[in-house]
Amino acid sequence: MDLRVGKDQTLVQILPEKAILIPEFGLLVISDVHLGKDVHFRNSGIPVPPQVGDRIFTDLNILLSKYTFHTVLFLGDLFHSVKNSSFDTFASWIDTWSNSVSFKLVLGNHDIYHVDDYRVIGLESMPHFKAGSILFEHQPGEVHNDFYHISGHIHPAVRLRGKGKQSLKLPCFWFSRQFAVLPAFGHFTGTFIIEPAKSDRIYVVADGLVSAF
Numbered sequence: 001m002d003l004r005v006g007k008d009q010t011l012v013q014i015l016p017e018k019a020i021l022i023p024e025f026g027l028l029v030i031s032d033v034h035l036g037k038d039v040h041f042r043n044s045g046i047p048v049p050p051q052v053g054d055r056i057f058t059d060l061n062i063l064l065s066k067y068t069f070h071t072v073l074f075l076g077d078l079f080h081s082v083k084n085s086s087f088d089t090f091a092s093w094i095d096t097w098s099n100s101v102s103f104k105l106v107l108g109n110h111d112i113y114h115v116d117d118y119r120v121i122g123l124e125s126m127p128h129f130k131a132g133s134i135l136f137e138h139q140p141g142e143v144h145n146d147f148y149h150i151s152g153h154i155h156p157a158v159r160l161r162g163k164g165k166q167s168l169k170l171p172c173f174w175f176s177r178q179f180a181v182l183p184a185f186g187h188f189t190g191t192f193i194i195e196p197a198k199s200d201r202i203y204v205v206a207d208g209l210v211s212a213f
Contacts, residue, residue: 001203001210005180006133006148014173014203016210017063018183020150025131028067030060031075031138031152032184034110036086056186057093064097072101073129075152075182076108076138087113091121098122104129108138108153140181149179156181157191158202158213169193172213175201 001014013021019030033056064072079087094103105111105118105125118125129136135147143149160168171183174194183205184191196202202213 001212003175003201005150005175007146008133010132010134010148012180014210015063015067016205016208017059017066018171018185018205019063020173020182021067021069022131022134023069026070027073027131028063028069028071029073029075029136029150029182030063030185031182032077032108032155032186033060033074033079034077034184034186035079035090057089059185060093064101070101072097072103073136074103074105074123075136075150076106077110077152077184078105078108079111079113087117094122106136106138140179143178145178150182151179152182152184154181154194155184155191156194157183158204159193160204170204170206172205173203173210175203 003012003014004010005012010022010024013023015021019028021028035056079090097103103123105123106129107125107127111125115125127137130147133147135144135149137149137151139153140149140151155171156174157169157171160170169191171191172194173183174181174196176197177199181194203210204213
C-alpha cells in the first residue's frame with residue numbers, strides 16, 4: 001500500500017509487517033518493539049513463554065530480508081524496561097546485520113538505558129530524526145507545519161463490529177494530513193482504540209495484509 005505525505009509528497013510504502021518503507025531516504029521504520037517485555041514479566045514471576053521474545057527476532061529477520069533499504073529507524077520503545085538478557089540477544093542480532101545496514105533509535109519513554117549502551121552495540125540514538133520534510137518522533141506532539149510528523153507510542157487500533165455483537169480489534173496505521181502514527185511492531189504490547197477524523201486514512205493489518213478501513 002503506497003501513499004504520499006507532507007509538503008514534498010514523499011512516497012511511503014505501508015508494509016503488512018507493521019512497518020513503513022520510505023525509498024527516497026532508504027529508510028525502514030519500525031515502532032514500539034518492546035524487546036525484553038517477556039523477560040521482564042518472567043523475572044517478576046509471571047509465566048510468559050520465551051517464544052514471545054523469539055518471535056520478534058524471527059519477524060525482524062524476515063522484514064530485513066524482504067525489502068531494500070540502508071537504514072533501520074526504530075521509532076522509540078525498542079526496549080521495554082531495565083536491562084535484561086534481551087539486550088544481549090539484540091546486540092548479537094544487530095551485529096549480524098551491521099555490515100549491510102545502519103541502525104538508529106529515536107528514544108522512547110521506555111528506552112531508559114544510557115546512550116553509551118546503545119552506541120557500543122552500533123545503535124545511534126537521538127531524541128528525534130529528520131529526513132526531508134518528515135520529522136520522526138516517538139510520541140505524537142505539537143504539529144509544526146514545516147514537517148510531516150511520524151510517530152508511534154500509542155499502539156493504534158480500530159474495532160470492527162459485525163452482526164450478533166461480534167467485534168474484532170486490529171492494529172492499524174493512522175494517517176492524517178499532518179501526521180501519521182505507526183502500529184506497534186511487538187506482539188506483546190497491547191493496543192489503543194483511536195478516534196480518527198473523517199478525513200484521516202486508516203489502514204488495518206490482518207493475516208499478513210494491509211487494507212484500507
